[in-house]
Amino acid sequence: MSSQVLSTQVSADPHAGSWLRFLRAHAALTRELSSRLEAAHGVSLRDFDVLVQLYFAPEHRLRRIDLARTVILSPSGITRLLEGLERSGWVAKHQCESDARVTWAVLTEEGVRKVEECRPTHLSDVEELFGSRFSPEEQEQLAEMLARLPLHDAGVCNG
Amino acid sequence: MSSQVLSTQVSADPHAGSWLRFLRAHAALTRELSSRLEAAHGVSLRDFDVLVQLYFAPEHRLRRIDLARTVILSPSGITRLLEGLERSGWVAKHQCESDARVTWAVLTEEGVRKVEECRPTHLSDVEELFGSRFSPEEQEQLAEMLARLPLHDAGVCNG
């Protein structure tokens, strides 16, 4: 009655297996990377993602709505996330002169420094947990394959 | 001070690019698949994931803690998620006779039917959004690559 499972189990469906691996791999990696960032620099992975998008944007600024779309967050999500980054002094609001509807999110100088402080550690975390498992060719191939997936708006994409 | 970058942007780091693709691909796919499941059958992707794990488990049952680990959820997370499935009548609690600490999560007959109702649609969604983008060889390779990633406890894995 106890029973229980050969730890290895074969999927009944050929597609489902790789998809679920994908799902879980993401969950595990994300959690680990985020908690490392949090511990070392006090920012979540999402925070950092947003800061990096701004860092690589022209003049270190982006319309809030575009920012939301590239990091795959709802408009309200971006408002609240930026609230935190603004409180920390890394991002500032700036009204658009030509269109009163839009507000720019601008990286402050402090924000620039923050990104430059976090990025090396994050990249080495990524390398350890992700990059080191694949050869350069494999990475390229993986990126190519993932690029085929139907992301709505894949905007800017940096590390 | 301005600096920076054409809209198509090359990552400064070879690893970061594929990692971020991975991150966003997951977010977009998960959202789409979950909302389709929700619309068609009233269950979230997480709910369905849990139901499927039970479906493929011996006697359709699993210790709650093991279930939590395989779907990558905290113990409290599993408690609350199962609460919902229990309310819906798809999962039942069952005390373990040999160890009073553990509780089994057991799929009810109704739960079995639910899984069998949802699975075809879900598999075809996965095929459409994920599977159809890759050849069988690529899928196999993708699965193999993802399997190298450091998931803590990759337990049972089915579609």
Next chain:
DNA sequence: CTATGATGCTTGCGACCTCAAGTATACAAG
């Protein structure tokens, strides 16, 4: 038997996110 520590589970709390609704602005057509 008792003390110690590990394990399984639940609960309170806070963080974060989405959806729906509301406000304000822009723009195009009549």
Next chain:
DNA sequence: CTTGTATACTTGAGGTCGCAAGCATCATAG
């Protein structure tokens, strides 16, 4: 100018999740 529609953004309500704390149970050692 007015109306209608699309866009940018914010706010309130509600859901999901993890962490820390707490309880009960088991296993082990003295």
